[in-house]
Amino acid sequence: ISKPTISIIVAALKPNLGIGYQGKLPWRLRKEIKYFKDITTQVKNHDHINAVIMGRRTWDSIPNKFKPLPNRINVVLSRSFKNEIIDSNVIHANSIDVALNQLSNKDQLKKSIERIFIIGGAEIYNELIHDSRIDHLLITEVENSNKDHQVPIDTFLNFPIYDSNNNGGWIKSSKSELQEFAGDDISIEDDIKEGDFVYNYTLWKRK
Numbered sequence: 001i002s003k004p005t006i007s008i009i010v011a012a013l014k015p016n017l018g019i020g021y022q023g024k025l026p027w028r029l030r031k032e033i034k035y036f037k038d039i040t041t042q043v044k045n046h047d048h049i050n051a052v053i054m055g056r057r058t059w060d061s062i063p064n065k066f067k068p069l070p071n072r073i074n075v076v077l078s079r080s081f082k083n084e085i086i087d088s089n090v091i092h093a094n095s096i097d098v099a100l101n102q103l104s105n106k107d108q109l110k111k112s113i114e115r116i117f118i119i120g121g122a123e124i125y126n127e128l129i130h131d132s133r134i135d136h137l138l139i140t141e142v143e144n145s146n147k148d149h150q151v152p153i154d155t156f157l158n159f160p161i162y163d164s165n166n167n168g169g170w171i172k173s174s175k176s177e178l179q180e181f182a183g184d185d186i187s188i189e190d191d192i193k194e195g196d197f198v199y200n201y202t203l204w205k206r207k
């Protein structure tokens with residue numbers, strides 16, 4: 001298998017790209033959660049498996065019965081970790097370099113890694129957006145349709161993608177390119193409405 005692509009995947013409230021509140025998600029978007037599960041789990045070749053990389057605080061905030069995220073290699077980053085394979089689906093690493101090396105080490109993994117997804121949280125996102133190894137951004141652009149309803153947010157992405165000068169070198173792909181990335185088993189609907197929220201799935205590539 002050629003090198004797996006590395007994608008940041010996040011849902012963020014426009015225009016300020018809010019992503020969290022008091023250590024949790026600021027919303028519960030049922031279809032969006034299914035999209036996240038499907039796109040991070042799905043492989044074209046069933047001898048392969050995908051990996052999700054997350055920060056230690058995100059890992060800590062997943063209830064035990066829901067972790068590790070199933071059918072994906074879970075890599076947790078902490079500066080105080082020794083680099084070790086915890087079990088066949090959980091890897092601890094103290095840097096992104098170590099994490100990526102462990103994922104490329106075929107003889108210590110049962111299956112080849114097809115795709116790698118950075119799944120949060122804020123500290124990890126805001127560091128890795130500047131890492132040239134990140135190939136794609138999968139951003140669910142969330143909007144609040146009820147101007148009388150304030151969404152409590154205390155955590156934001158610092159992504160340069162809406163900056164006028166050059167968008168930090170990122171360009172939003174077409175919907176057909178996103179559909180191709182996701183594959184035909186994942187439906188990419190437009191303007192999905194849940195409660196006061198309306199959201200759209202987007203794919204960004206480097207210019």
Ligand SMILES: NC(=O)C1=CN([C@@H]2O[C@H](COP(=O)(O)OP(=O)(O)OC[C@H]3O[C@@H](n4cnc5c(N)ncnc54)[C@H](OP(=O)(O)O)[C@@H]3O)[C@@H](O)[C@H]2O)C=CC1
Nearest residue numbers: 011020023024025055056057058078079120121122123124
């Ligand atoms: N809207 C969305 O799609 C998502 C939102 N979120 C939100 O993000 C927030 C959590 O984000 P945040 O609090 O920033 O925590 P993170 O999940 O980003 O974890 C931060 C921890 O990761 C470790 N870490 C960070 N950078 C590195 C590095 N370069 N090398 C090694 N370890 C590193 C450190 O662990 P240590 O301290 O042990 O050294 C650090 O404390 C929550 O509110 C959550 O809900 C999370 C995911 C998705």
Ligand SMILES: COc1ccc(Oc2cccc3nc(N)nc(N)c23)cc1
Nearest residue numbers: 009010011033036058061062119120140
């Ligand atoms: C608390 O643990 C976690 C918190 C958030 C998380 O990531 C997500 C959870 C639910 C939906 C998500 N949707 C998108 N587009 N991106 C993510 N990273 C998501 C994964 C684990």
